[in-house]
Amino acid sequence: MNYKKYFPIFKKQPNLHYLDSGATALKPQVVIDKMVEYYTDYSANIHRGLYPISERATEEYELAREKVAKFINAKMEEIIFTSGTTDSINLVARAMGLKKDDEVVVEIEAHHSNFVVWQQLGKIVFEITKNTKILAITHVSNVLGQINDIKSIIEQARKINPEIVVVVDGAQAVAHMPVDVTDLDCDFYAFSGHKMYGPTGVGVLYTKAKRQLEMEPAKFGGGMIKTVSTSESTWANGPEKFEAGTPPIAEVIGLGEAIDFINEIGFEEIQKHEKELTEYLLEKIGEINWIKILGSRENKLGLVAMYSDDPKMGTSHDIADILGRDFNVCVRAGHHCAMPLHTKFGIETGTVRASLGIYNTREDIDELIKGLSKTWMIFTKK
Ligand SMILES: Cc1ncc(COP(=O)(O)O)c(C=O)c1O
Structure with a gap:
């Protein structure tokens, strides 16, 4: 089921790929x-x-x-x-x-x-x-x-x-x-x-x-x-x-x-929809060998913080900037108001966080993956 129709922002911006519901959810x-x-x-x-x-x-x-x-x-x-x-x-x-x-x-x-x-x-x-x-x-x-x-x-x-x-x-x-x-x-x-x-x-x-x-x-x-x-x-x-x-x-x-x-909508449907998308997101990210994720893959809601320890890659802010500008993919970059946790993991420049809501679809995730591949090309070609 595609829930975008309940959210007026998508009428004006059908190509918006909003993956920042952890920061704030869109409004129906x-x-x-x-x-x-x-x-x-x-x-x-x-x-x-x-x-x-x-x-x-x-x-x-x-x-x-x-x-x-x-x-x-x-x-x-x-x-x-x-x-x-x-x-x-x-x-x-x-x-x-x-x-x-x-x-x-x-x-x-x-x-x-x-x-x-x-x-x-x-x-x-x-x-x-x-x-x-x-x-x-x-x-x-x-x-x-x-x-x-x-x-x-x-x-x-x-x-x-x-x-x-x-x-x-x-x-x-x-x-x-x-x-x-x-x-x-x-x-x-x-x-x-x-x-x-x-x-x-x-x-x-x-x-x-x-x-x-x-x-x-x-x-x-x-x-x-x-x-x-x-x-x-x-x-x-x-x-x-x-x-x-x-x-x-x-x-x-x-x-x-x-x-x-x-x-x-009901939590049964919300959980089913978001679980299916979370699995898809984790599967697609898992195919990219330069990306690591923070935390376990188990018992996870649709919220994934990613980073690369390849020295050639840009910072989380560089990546989020390209995703937003070139792909209309909205993610969050930085420490996500959890600096002690990032310090514990030794990730000083922060992570890129994609987080899901009821309106997300597989296409949003595909666009994120396309954008991530492009950022890799941009930074490693330098
Ligand atoms: C786990 C958690 N706690 C607290 C907050 C703070 O929420 P608010 O800014 O709405 O007060 C957030 C917002 O990002 C959060 O994710």
């Missing part, structure tokens, strides 16, 4: 239409107006919360809207009152969003002990593409420290596989709307109900209070406590529509 027409509907039909603020268009906006906003909750098997009150994964993880660190000598276990493969915040506000360690306060893990690596067995990692961690707070970065998982936070038994699960066919500017932080009670607000202002006097304030209950100010209303509503879009 239904998501764009839903946001335009908000702006044209009921673009009022939420939770405060008592007139019909404001009530409609509130209903749509809260309906999106319900859709998100159902999507990851959580309760509605456990869903906090943020501006993205980065914002969600920063919120956990601040709302849990992390202190400079609190131990946080992170992984070398973590995205900087799930690394730098712990480094700056806490103390990074690489082994869990009874003293570890937070375990920050990645569901799917944005460089290796590997699906981590986080359920068993969480179980093991709780055997060492039953009180450990588990934070999961699910940015690369939610668009490609079903996620059940209740089954995972994590405390927090963070993701971004824009990587799952939704708008930019909106993200989610799932907070286990018990942990939400331990959290202090990280931002202050309108919408998050219960009472305010000249000397003190008290806070609203539930997610509102963490959603100070006017939220990204159109974006939240658009995210709800993106979830409907994913549900309509």
Whole structure:
């Protein structure tokens, strides 16, 4: 099945080969239409107006919360809207009152969003002990593409420290596989709307109900209070406590529509489609003898980071530049916000990353392979 027809960008640019869904996914027409509907039909603020268009906006906003909750098997009150994964993880660190000598276990493969915040506000360690306060893990690596067995990692961690707070970065998982936070038994699960066919500017932080009670607000202002006097304030209950100010209303509503879009296709089909393409991508890359890939070929989502250790080859940026300019193939070059991982592998100039979405076809991969062969010719002929 070719899903390009649902994405208006391909109507104007039928020869666009978009292989950068790991950075952000393209937007289907239904998501764009839903946001335009908000702006044209009921673009009022939420939770405060008592007139019909404001009530409609509130209903749509809260309906999106319900859709998100159902999507990851959580309760509605456990869903906090943020501006993205980065914002969600920063919120956990601040709302849990992390202190400079609190131990946080992170992984070398973590995205900087799930690394730098712990480094700056806490103390990074690489082994869990009874003293570890937070375990920050990645569901799917944005460089290796590997699906981590986080359920068993969480179980093991709780055997060492039953009180450990588990934070999961699910940015690369939610668009490609079903996620059940209740089954995972994590405390927090963070993701971004824009990587799952939704708008930019909106993200989610799932907070286990018990942990939400331990959290202090990280931002202050309108919408998050219960009472305010000249000397003190008290806070609203539930997610509102963490959603100070006017939220990204159109974006939240658009995210709800993106979830409907994913549900309509269904994860069975999404996984089948993307698995078949991932196998094709790995097979074709495997035929090119100067390309190496980072990580294992097993248990991999459609995300492959490539490099060459041939000294004649250009940098990852040179390769991506040629692919974009001459082949209209969009890939990402560099460290993909995972510098410690690239340093560990000794790859200073970064990798070229191709990542798949539901709209990709074999032709996109063929074009990538053609482009890679041309870059090889250009650099080795010099
Ligand atoms: C694994 C992972 N975590 C976190 C992020 C950060 O997401 P955002 O920039 O939407 O906050 C990304 C984005 O590339 C990612 O791939």
